[in-house]
Amino acid sequence: MAERAPLSVAVIGAGRMGADHVRRIHEVTSGARVAAVADVDAERAKSVAARVDGCTAHADPVAAMAADGVDAVLIASPGPAHEAALLAAFERDLPVLCEKPLTPDAASALRVLEAEQRLGHRRVQVGFMRRYDPEYVKLKGLLTTGQLGRPLMLHNRHRNVTSPPFFTSSMLVTDSVAHEADATRWLLGHEITAVTVLRPTPSAGAPDGLQDPQFVVFETDGGVLSDVEIFVNCGFGYQVQAELVCERGTARVGDGHALVTNMAGRWGGTIAQDWTERFETAYDREIQSWVDATRRGEVTGPSAWDGYAATAVCEAGVRALRDGGRVEVELVDRPALYA
Numbered sequence: 001m002a003e004r005a006p007l008s009v010a011v012i013g014a015g016r017m018g019a020d021h022v023r024r025i026h027e028v029t030s031g032a033r034v035a036a037v038a039d040v041d042a043e044r045a046k047s048v049a050a051r052v053d054g055c056t057a058h059a060d061p062v063a064a065m066a067a068d069g070v071d072a073v074l075i076a077s078p079g080p081a082h083e084a085a086l087l088a089a090f091e092r093d094l095p096v097l098c099e100k101p102l103t104p105d106a107a108s109a110l111r112v113l114e115a116e117q118r119l120g121h122r123r124v125q126v127g128f129m130r131r132y133d134p135e136y137v138k139l140k141g142l143l144t145t146g147q148l149g150r151p152l153m154l155h156n157r158h159r160n161v162t163s164p165p166f167f168t169s170s171m172l173v174t175d176s177v178a179h180e181a182d183a184t185r186w187l188l189g190h191e192i193t194a195v196t197v198l199r200p201t202p203s204a205g206a207p208d209g210l211q212d213p214q215f216v217v218f219e220t221d222g223g224v225l226s227d228v229e230i231f232v233n234c235g236f237g238y239q240v241q242a243e244l245v246c247e248r249g250t251a252r253v254g255d256g257h258a259l260v261t262n263m264a265g266r267w268g269g270t271i272a273q274d275w276t277e278r279f280e281t282a283y284d285r286e287i288q289s290w291v292d293a294t295r296r297g298e299v300t301g302p303s304a305w306d307g308y309a310a311t312a313v314c315e316a317g318v319r320a321l322r323d324g325g326r327v328e329v330e331l332v333d334r335p336a337l338y339a
């Protein structure tokens, strides 16, 4: 019997994540190939495309989507470019994996939701990779068994070694805490209803003027408090941890205890230095699951609704950071397509 043709993917954005996804699809994922790469920087597109035989390079995302044989799109360009790329993919009715954030603000995310609803079927999976991390999956599995009882609190820590030079105080929320907004909604199955952001004295290790760290508190419609320490210039490593506190016990992930050494009078291990290392398995599983579902003609994983909800939470978070106090999250009613 003839083997099914691999999924031919156009990768939009050849920066850090885009280039990593090109490598992943080429070397790790089965049933897919990179057919085209686009980047506003044409030279960068060329150099990434050159790593894959037969892959074409483009400066225009639409040209990449229209390239010969393309039947799916992976968007890894900066957030402000996502809306146009998503709408272009919808025009061709192509399945899309869109890196987070879906779009930078709730109004544009709503336009994407409306456009997908006009198609009449789901086309988008949003790149919230924590949902594919084996530890997070175990945590959710345990919670679902009911053994721990009702969840009361979720404590999250999210630390980066350093922030990129363009990082602003709001981006700690929109770029980083966006993951905890999604993880909180997904783990608990609740919507986030309000956000408060507290501001400790910034670290001397943070660039001048950057409010780093921040302490964010989410309230959910199921009565849970989920807090996030976000510290993007901690200096020592990339750490993402989550501890659920429930009525009959607690459960925690992200301690990085996979390898503990005893040597020269000390015990310990190493700390990952960035998210491509810490979440490598999660990314591999996420992309494989997207490819498999797409080849079956299905759309699974975090939806455009999840992307919109996380963006709306972050928008409230940015207002809470700016104005202080507690800011309520405003969500439209969930459309039937995302029920």
Ligand code: ISE
Binding pocket: 160, 175, 176, 179, 232, 275
């Ligand atoms: C980055 O954009 C990511 O998405 C990483 O997962 C996150 O940990 C980091 O803080 C963000 O800047």
